[in-house]
Amino acid sequence: MSFLRIKKGGLLSTIQDLGRPGYRKYGVNPGGVMDRRSARIANDLAGNEETAALLEMHFPAAEIEFVDDRIFALGGAELGASLDGAAIANWRCHLARPGSILRFEGKVLGERVYLAVNGGFRADEWLGSRSTNLAGGIGGCGGRSLQSGDVLDLLEPTLPTSAVQQHEIASNVLIPHYSRFPTLRVIEGPEHSWLNAAGKTALEEQAFTVSHASDRMGFRLEGDPIGIEQLIQMVSSAVTYGTVQLLPDGQLVILMADHQTAGGYPRIAQIIDHDLPVAAQLGGGSKLCFHFVSISEAEALRQKIESDLLLFRIGCKLRRYGQ
């Protein structure tokens, strides 16, 4: 059985996949990767199913040693990846040799990079998912982030090393358009009507700054306070990835992948699925604006990107059968 050797653990490197839906009613959050689209593309490129476990890393990222010939792909943030000292690009696959070292030299754009290795990680599975649940200390690599000296078991490779010659590259249509100052499209949240006129204007017309107190659970935003018409107490109700809540001090928080399953703060907006990958790559100090769209626009954007992803996935598979 093969493995990867973790020479340095990095700041917050965790094994993730597309999460464990189905258990919210027990208070278990679905979790999983922050930037789902990048993770799916990376797995497609590496010749895996999109549900395969991969590594999500922040900067400083892990330093990783390969022990066998292994095709891998990177997606998500641009963190200056290098293989044996030579710079390598995201959004395509590469071949590591026994002893190859993968490093990340510096943050260029985005916060989270995904490493998918062909075959995938043999990590701890819980409730149908290998993603790391940090709160519960379960899944992935012992329910925790990687530490220097960890050894991560890999499943058998499914591609011959020659498959790397195929040069699959994800197109710009698929790749999320990362930015340090994006406009995120939202639909109105259930309590949006509680805002007063000035509050609605403040929500739509100002630029918010992502606080440094932001993590996989949520991003706090800093901006002019947003006012509500009258203070209504709310009983806890469902929240999900991308829910924008209004805190009592008038500031906002965006719930991210490790969000709680329910919350008691007004849900004034919800980031649409299509734009969550862009949100997921924001870090402390980034700015953002909100732009309201209708549910039908949100659904149409989702449908379009899903059909593009499907074509890409089929394309990846066909090229491999064609060898």
Add this chain to the structure above:
Amino acid sequence: MLDLPIRYFPLGDAALTVEFGNSISRVMNQQAISLSQAIERAGFPWLIESAPAYASTTVFYDPAIVKLQFPKAETAFEAVRSLISGIVQSLGESDLPPDTDRIEIPVDFGPDAALDLQLIAETAGLGTLDAIDVFTSCEYRVYMLGFLPGFAYMGEVDERIATPRRSSPRTSVPKGSVGIAGRQTGIYPLRSPGGWQIIGRTNVELFTPFGTELTLLRPGSLVRFVAK
């Protein structure tokens, strides 16, 4: 109170919430639980999961499958709303299941475990033993699970000891801590940051990740705390 119109709204582009109201009510909570169970029984191909809260149920769906099944629907949301509102209307009084399991939870109210008992008692103008008596003298209903795996929101705490959350949450609350937040009570299944006032601690396991039942408590369970 029950005559409030039932609201249906999108929670993003892949979830729909049915809201029966906005208060802690046994009847509305039972409606939410019954609806969630009925949705799961219906076997919709697009259903990802359904989760009840205090007075609402949220349905998570795959819009691509909804659109395949209902290509003429204006939006996947509208198609799901139409199906779910049909189920809501068919939920009669007879569908309200009786409150199910009754569970006793032994609690250590000693000074090492009951981190905020002194403050809870002082706020109530009671002695600590009287505060414990007030707390243990009634039965609590589990309204929902959330916050942490297996964390049950229970109510309603007697008004005399209904202490507000700490203004500054603790960075680490020990596993098994029994907390009060206003008229709610709950037990931390895991060590976690938290702002509830801690009245005691139990060594009962509330969350068994690899057990046949993930959680000891479920919505609708009735709980009594006993001093040990």
